Structure formats: C-alpha cells, structure tokens
Amino acid sequence: MRESLVSRQERFAMRSNVREFSRRAFLSRSTALLALPSVIPGLVSASPAERLVVGHVGIGGRGGSLLGMTRGNSRIEVGALCDVDKAHLDRARKAAGGEPQTASDYRKLLDNKSLDGIVLAAPDHWHATITIAACRAGKHVYCEKPLSHNIVEGREAVKAARRYDRMVQVGIHHRSSEYVRHIVRLVRGGSIGRVHAVKSWMWTNKVEKKTPPPGKIPASLDYDFWLGPAPEAVYHPSRVHYNFRWCSDYAGGYMTDWGVHMFNVITFAMGIDHKGPESVEAQGTWDKNNIYDFPVSMKARWEFKDPDFTLSWDQPGKGGDVLPGELYGITFYGEDGELRTGFGTGKCRFYRDGKEAPLPREPASVDVPESPGHMQNWADSIRRRELPIADVEIGHRTTSLCLLGNIALSVGRKLRWDCHSERFFGDPQADALLGRESRERYRI
Structure with a gap:
C-alpha cells in the first residue's frame, strides 16, 4: 500500500x-x-x-x-x-x-x-x-x-x-465565503460605527409536526449503531436521518442546525472567536402533540463584555420581512446604521434612520483571513x-453559544456563564445539562 x-x-x-x-x-x-x-x-x-x-x-x-x-x-x-x-x-x-x-x-x-x-x-x-x-x-x-x-x-x-x-x-x-469576509471587514473596520447589538433571525419552521405512529426498522439500517451514545428509543422514521435535528437526544434543534452558522459569522465579525458570553436567557413555545421536543418558536439573548454588545435569536415560527425573500439573516446594529444580511445569499443592505442607504465602503486596512473554500482550507492546513x-476551538465556542441557549430554555431562567471554566455561576441544575450519560457501549 x-x-x-x-x-x-x-x-x-x-x-x-x-x-x-x-x-x-x-x-x-x-x-x-x-x-x-x-x-x-x-x-x-x-x-x-x-x-x-x-x-x-x-x-x-x-x-x-x-x-x-x-x-x-x-x-x-x-x-x-x-x-x-x-x-x-x-x-x-x-x-x-x-x-x-x-x-x-x-x-x-x-x-x-x-x-x-x-x-x-x-x-x-x-x-x-x-x-x-x-x-x-x-x-x-x-x-x-x-x-x-x-x-x-x-x-x-x-x-x-x-x-x-x-x-x-x-x-x-x-466562514470561508467572500460575502462573509465582506461583512467582517465592514464591521471590524468601523464602517457602521460601534456595534451595540446583533440579531439573528429565521422565519422557516420544520419542527411543527404531529406525532406519527412508530415504524418498522428498515433492513438496511443498523438502528442500534445509529443511536450510538444516545439513549435507547423505539424506532420512529420521523426521528432518524434528516429529522434527528429536532430531537434533543441527537441534536440541538434549529439553534445548532442554522444558529451555529449565523453565530459564527457574528463572532468572526465581532472578533470574539475564542470568547463566550457573560449571560444567557431564552424562552419558547411548544406543540404538546409534537414528536419533536424543540420549540415551535424561540427567542434567546446573550450578553457579551469587551466588546460590550447583546446577541439575540428570533425564531417566531412564521414569516417576517427584515429582508424580503430571505428566510435567515443577521442584523448588526451600529452607531451609524444597521447592516442587514441574508444568510447564504450574500445579500447585504444598509439602513440609516430607518431608511435604506448605500452600503459603506470597506476600509482598506482590515486584515481578514482568506480561504479558497472550506474543504480546501482544511486540506491546506494539514x-x-x-x-x-x-x-476546533472556534467550532467549540460557536457550538457552545447555541447549546447555552438551549440550556437556558430548559431551565427557564437567566444564567450567568464563566467561559473560562465552562460552568455556570451557582447553578448546579444548569451545570448538569452541560454533558450527558452515554450508553456504556459507546462511551468515550
């Protein structure tokens, strides 16, 4: 060989x-x-x-x-x-x-x-x-x-x-896209002034689904291996493959499915890839007859220090009009205006005093890492x-932001977070949700 x-x-x-x-x-x-x-x-x-x-x-x-x-x-x-x-x-x-x-x-x-x-x-x-x-x-x-x-x-x-x-x-x-580097240069370079708040939003909702009857495990699927570290569970075709995303035993809902992408753009732009929030709080609404245990609608809020700003997540479970035709997006609120971007499309718009205005120019002095594409960047790094x-550290910090939102949603109160020890201040109930007990056969 x-x-x-x-x-x-x-x-x-x-x-x-x-x-x-x-x-x-x-x-x-x-x-x-x-x-x-x-x-x-x-x-x-x-x-x-x-x-x-x-x-x-x-x-x-x-x-x-x-x-x-x-x-x-x-x-x-x-x-x-x-x-x-x-x-x-x-x-x-x-x-x-x-x-x-x-x-x-x-x-x-x-x-x-x-x-x-x-x-x-x-x-x-x-x-x-x-x-x-x-x-x-x-x-x-x-x-x-x-x-x-x-x-x-x-x-x-x-x-x-x-x-x-x-x-x-x-x-x-x-993170490897040119449109994201454009956003990062505008925000880091001060083109919209000091940013005091950032809002991520998504209007689509696939979580609202009534409970279907259990199904028969397909002959092609090793279901026990599919479950792996997760708890044993009766097979439901609506809980495996793509739809695992909406089940807390396997994933983190929309927060870790799409929020992780948007939050990484935000931490990249704000220069806090290796930091965490000071606090987090969240609330949501559920459909009691839903096979999935993540909310139909959800709001969450994180507070950061140095730089001081708030990050919010808005998932109302229905459409909105921040940017017409855009299902996902981010709004940066700066002292000199708002920068709105549709996520994945690269569409950017600038608003001043509630009215659309020309996009500010990129400052020439902002140094943003280049990437020929995410997979190629990985190969080059090796x-x-x-x-x-x-x-992996950047990915962990961004993933943690999402998971903190879900933990705050679970306990139903505002939590104070120590990003160095990766523990909550004085809240053992919330700390208990930081990990899980894996099935012994799949334990690491």
Whole structure:
C-alpha cells in the first residue's frame, strides 16, 4: 500500500501517540457507528504522493454533498466510505465510482493506515465521539457542524485535537465565503460605527409536526449503531436521518442546525472567536402533540463584555420581512446604521434612520483571513501544519453559544456563564445539562 500524504516522520510520531492506547483500551472507551475501507481511483492533476487520502463517515444528505466536494477536488482522494445505513452506502458507492471498500463500523476507518483524515457527517450526537477517536488514531478530521451534542464533549474534542496535534476543521463553511469576509471587514473596520447589538433571525419552521405512529426498522439500517451514545428509543422514521435535528437526544434543534452558522459569522465579525458570553436567557413555545421536543418558536439573548454588545435569536415560527425573500439573516446594529444580511445569499443592505442607504465602503486596512473554500482550507492546513479557518476551538465556542441557549430554555431562567471554566455561576441544575450519560457501549 502506497504511503499517503502524511510524511513517514509524522506517521512515526502518530504511532508513538497511539501506542498509549492499547486496542482493548481504545475499544472499551469508544465504540462506533460507521466505517470505511478501500480506494477509489485517484483524481487528476495532483500526483498520488501529494493527495490527501480521506474516508467519509456518514454519507446521507449532507454527507453526500461533502462526498461530492472531495470527489471534485484533485488534491483529495477518497479512500473509504462508511455509513450505518446500507442504502446510503450503496448510493454513495455508485456516485463515487470504482470499487471502494465499505463498512458500517467507523473503527475500521481508524485502522486504515492509508487514510490521512476523515470527513465526518454522522448525526450530531456522534460528532464528538468520532472526532476524539479519530484524533487518537492519528487522523485529521473535517467535522460537519455542530462540533458536539453537548459542551462537555465539545471541550474533550478540542483537547484530543491538541493532544494528538490533529487539524480539525468544523463545517461552519460560510466562514470561508467572500460575502462573509465582506461583512467582517465592514464591521471590524468601523464602517457602521460601534456595534451595540446583533440579531439573528429565521422565519422557516420544520419542527411543527404531529406525532406519527412508530415504524418498522428498515433492513438496511443498523438502528442500534445509529443511536450510538444516545439513549435507547423505539424506532420512529420521523426521528432518524434528516429529522434527528429536532430531537434533543441527537441534536440541538434549529439553534445548532442554522444558529451555529449565523453565530459564527457574528463572532468572526465581532472578533470574539475564542470568547463566550457573560449571560444567557431564552424562552419558547411548544406543540404538546409534537414528536419533536424543540420549540415551535424561540427567542434567546446573550450578553457579551469587551466588546460590550447583546446577541439575540428570533425564531417566531412564521414569516417576517427584515429582508424580503430571505428566510435567515443577521442584523448588526451600529452607531451609524444597521447592516442587514441574508444568510447564504450574500445579500447585504444598509439602513440609516430607518431608511435604506448605500452600503459603506470597506476600509482598506482590515486584515481578514482568506480561504479558497472550506474543504480546501482544511486540506491546506494539514499540508502546511497550520490551524484551519474554523479550527476546533472556534467550532467549540460557536457550538457552545447555541447549546447555552438551549440550556437556558430548559431551565427557564437567566444564567450567568464563566467561559473560562465552562460552568455556570451557582447553578448546579444548569451545570448538569452541560454533558450527558452515554450508553456504556459507546462511551468515550
């Protein structure tokens, strides 16, 4: 088997790290979900020695899109495909071409010495578990957002990336977009004056759905592996695959599905990627007959210091008109006007005294990191041994913002947060929601 991109010297260092964990100890601490194997024929342009060889873990909806990105990148070679649903595997194998080895247990991915890294798009409740295990095994990771199901696991993922010197990119990919850099330059450069408040909003709502009857587990799906660290639960077709997002056992609702993207743009623009809020509070409304346990509507508010500003989340469960035709967006409230941007479209508008005005010019002196694209940035970071643009610490801080909002919603009161210890001030009930008890077989 040919040597992959990672140098022999680095492989020696990785083996030294991994020797700390016997195979038995590793398997007892981290059991699995998906898997990997074989090699798809190499792509053109880059020579084999220059390509980053990756395995995909989770190749359903978003995972399928990420597979398209790696397949279309001449500097990346797909060496494996892995999913707990055979239907996903079969579809991805056809899309990838060739005869890639496939499996449903991600631990086999970690044993594949030809792989430099993994591209992870399993359900959210698996993200930290697989990221930690991959770092221990010497693999770099592209982890789809959010980084983790809870704050404790997110911090452990950061520790693993640092301990094993792995490049972990979190899939808050708008950070690599030019329209986001444009927003960052305007805000950081003072084009709208000092920002005292930021509001993120979304009008769409897929959470409102009545409870259907339980279904039969598809023959193609290993449902126990799909559940993984989450509690045992009766199979419901409305709770798996895409719809896992609206169930607190597996994800964080719209807050971690879309809020994480918008909040990262905000922390990027405000220069607080490595900080946290002073306080958080939230409220919401629920449909009692809903199979999902996240609210139909939700409002949340965070207070920050240095710089001093408030961040708010507005999810009314129905349409709005901040920007016509835009379902998601951000408004920066500055001393000299409001900057409104539709999320993902790049549409920006400026308002002064309630009336639309020409966009301010970008200041020439603001230095904002460039990125050729999120996946390419991750690949480049591995080659150059430089942190990627959405490094694991940044991803953890942004994910934590979302999770703090959900915790405040759960306890129903304003909470004071210590971003250094990552604990609440004087609130053991809220502290108890920072982590979870994983099923023993899948514990890390």
